[in-house]
Amino acid sequence: xxxxxxxxxxxxxxxxxxxxxxxxxxxxxxxxxxxxxxxxxxxxxxxxxxxxxxxxxxxxxxxxxxxxxxxxxxxxxxxxxxxxxxxxxxxxxxxxxxxxxxxxxxxxxxxxxxxxxxxxxxxxxxxxxxxxxxxxxxxxxxxxxxxxxxxxxxxxxxxxxxxxxxxxxxxxxxxxxxxxxxxxxxxxxxxxxxxxxxxxxxxxxxxxxxxxxxxxxxxxxxxxxxxxxxxxxxxxxxxxxxxxxxxxxxxxxxxxxxxxxxxxxxxxxxxxxxxxxxxxxxxxxxxxxxxxxxxxxxxxxxxxxxxx
Numbered sequence: 001x002x003x004x005x006x007x008x009x010x011x012x013x014x015x016x017x018x019x020x021x022x023x024x025x026x027x028x029x030x031x032x033x034x035x036x037x038x039x040x041x042x043x044x045x046x047x048x049x050x051x052x053x054x055x056x057x058x059x060x061x062x063x064x065x066x067x068x069x070x071x072x073x074x075x076x077x078x079x080x081x082x083x084x085x086x087x088x089x090x091x092x093x094x095x096x097x098x099x100x101x102x103x104x105x106x107x108x109x110x111x112x113x114x115x116x117x118x119x120x121x122x123x124x125x126x127x128x129x130x131x132x133x134x135x136x137x138x139x140x141x142x143x144x145x146x147x148x149x150x151x152x153x154x155x156x157x158x159x160x161x162x163x164x165x166x167x168x169x170x171x172x173x174x175x176x177x178x179x180x181x182x183x184x185x186x187x188x189x190x191x192x193x194x195x196x197x198x199x200x201x202x203x204x205x206x207x208x209x210x211x212x213x214x215x216x217x218x219x220x221x222x223x224x225x226x227x228x229x230x231x232x233x234x235x236x237x238x239x240x241x242x243x244x245x246x247x248x249x250x251x252x253x254x255x256x257x258x259x260x261x262x263x264x265x266x267x268x269x270x271x272x273x274x275x276x277x278x279x280x281x282x283x284x285x286x287x288x289x290x291x292x293x294x295x296x297x298x299x300x301x302x303x304x305x306x307x308x
Contacts, residue, residue: 003015003016003017003018003028003035003038004016004017004018004025005034005035006027010034012033012034012035012036012037013034013035014027014028014029014033014034015027015028015029015031015032015033015034015035015037015038016028051100051101051176051177051294052100052176053098053099053100053101053173053174053176054123054142054144054174054175054176054177054178055098055123055144055174055178055234055236056097056098056100057095057096057097057098058095058096058098058123058234058235058236059095059232059233059234059235060092060095060231060232060234060235060236061092061093061094061095061172061235061236061238062090062091062092062093062221062225062235062236062237062238063090063091063092063093063119063121063148063237063238063240064088064089064090064216064221064224064237064238064239064240065088065089065090065240065241066088066089066214066215066216066221066239066240067209067213067214067215067239067240067241067242067243067244068213068215068243068245069213069243069244069245069247070240070241070242070243070254070257071083071089073243073247073257073260073261073264074256074257074260076260076263076264077256077259077260077263078156078159087224088215088216088220088221088224089240090221090224090225091164091165092164093148093165093169093172094169094170094171094172095236097171098171098172098173098174099171099172099173099174099298100173100174100176101173101174101175101176101294101295101296101297101298102297102298103173103298104298104299104300104301105149105170105173105298105299105300105301106301106302106303107149107151107170107300107301107302107303108302108303108304110273110274110275110276111153112151112152112153112154113150113151113152113153113154113155113273114149114150114151114152114273114274114300115149115150115151115152115254115255115256115273115274116147116149116150116199116201116253116254116255116274116280116282117147117148117149117150117240117241117253117254118145118146118147118197118199118207118209118241118242118253118254118282119145119146119147119148119197119238119239119240119241119242119253120143120144120145120146120193120197120211120238120239120242120284121143121144121145121146121174121236121237121238121239122140122141122142122143122144122218122222122236122237123140123141123142123143123144123178123234123235123236124139124140124141124222124231124233124234124235124236124237125139125141125233126139126230126231126232126233127139127222127225127226127230127231127235128226128230129226129227129228129229129230130226130227130228131222131223131226132223133217133219133220133223134219136219136220136222136223136226137191137218137219137222139222139231140181140191140218140219140222141180142178142179142180143178143179143180143181143184143188143193143293144174144175144178144179144236144293145174145175145197145282145283145284145293145294145296146172146173146174146175146236146238147172147173147174147280147282147296147298148169148172148238148240148241149169149170149171149172149173150168150169150254150256151167151168151169151170152168152255152256152273154167154168155168173296173298174296175282175283175293175294175295175296176293176294177292177293177294178293179292179293183292184286184292187284187286187292189212190212190217191217191218191219191220192211192212192213192214192217192218193211193212193239193284194210194211194212195210195211195212195284195285195286195292196208196209196210196211196250196284196285197209197210197211197242197253197282197283197284198282198283198284198285199251199252199253199280199281199282200280200281200282201255201274201278201279201280202278202279203279203281205251206251206252206253206258207250207251207252207253208250208251208285209242209243209244209247209250209251209252209253210242210244210250211239211242211284213242213243213244213245214239218237218239221237221239222237225237241253241254241257243257247261248261248265253282255271255272255273255274258271259271274300275300276300276301276302277299277300277301278299278300279297279298279299280296280297280298280300281295281296281297281298282295282296283295283296
């Protein structure tokens with residue numbers, strides 16, 4: 001973060017935030033009027049816990065499934081042949097609301113199989129129909145970290161209809177910070193987020209799979225989505241659940257994958273899904289230990305007892 005003080009009639013000036021390349025500037029008055037005021041109350045002002053999702057609602061949310069190890073494990077669960085085609089898997093999900101990183105997630109029933117899914121996503125500007133993979137890369141403007149909530153008991157029921165998911169996919173959550181690709185440095189490589197996504201369930205580390213293992217890059221996913229349609233500015237394209245081939249060592253980014261591993265290793269899944277009151281926390285972690293997107297930290301609660 002870069003801070004500057006702009007001249008104003010007030011003796012302390014007014015606080016503004018400037019981009020890393022010094023080309024963009026935004027006033028910070030809504031957060032804090034002056035740098036002195038920020039320093040006076042730094043502990044409460046600096047964190048992003050009060051931030052909404054970077055894009056609280058989107059015109060379009062298209063989620064891929066770009067990690068082969070995750071796809072293979074899910075195929076085992078659903079008794080399907082693993083997908084080896086050259087076409088990325090993708091579905092269109094709910095986009096009119098993205099929950100903020102600290103919101104409680106109100107769901108109707110524990111019996112629906114509540115599950116978190118840690119993944120990355122990109123935000124695009126206007127993408128023309130039929131864009132090439134090379135040119136699609138140029139339309140990726142921002143990178144985000146997402147928790148794509150799933151209700152696993154409902155999912156297979158809807159899959160059998162052939163019409164895709166509706167009830168099985170409630171609103172996603174997003175970490176507070178959206179980054180331009182250059183902000184990740186070496187963490188943005190070959191159109192992929194080359195960072196481990198650490199996931200804690202009730203404060204126990206559940207997984208730390210690396211986003212570099214995507215079978216398809218984000219540019220390939222964007223080009224796939226735009227093959228027969230234009231993508232409006234603000235379209236969000238997701239990577240799908242982050243997963244690695246060495247899942248027994250690095251863990252998983254969702255419960256369903258853990259259950260699939262138990263099915264393979266032990267003959268039956270033994271890990272249950274989330275219960276009301278359970279907490280999930282997830283953050284991509286850079287080599288220096290920082291969390292460039294901030295972190296998602298949420299509890300699952302009963303919709304019958306949640307506030308308005």
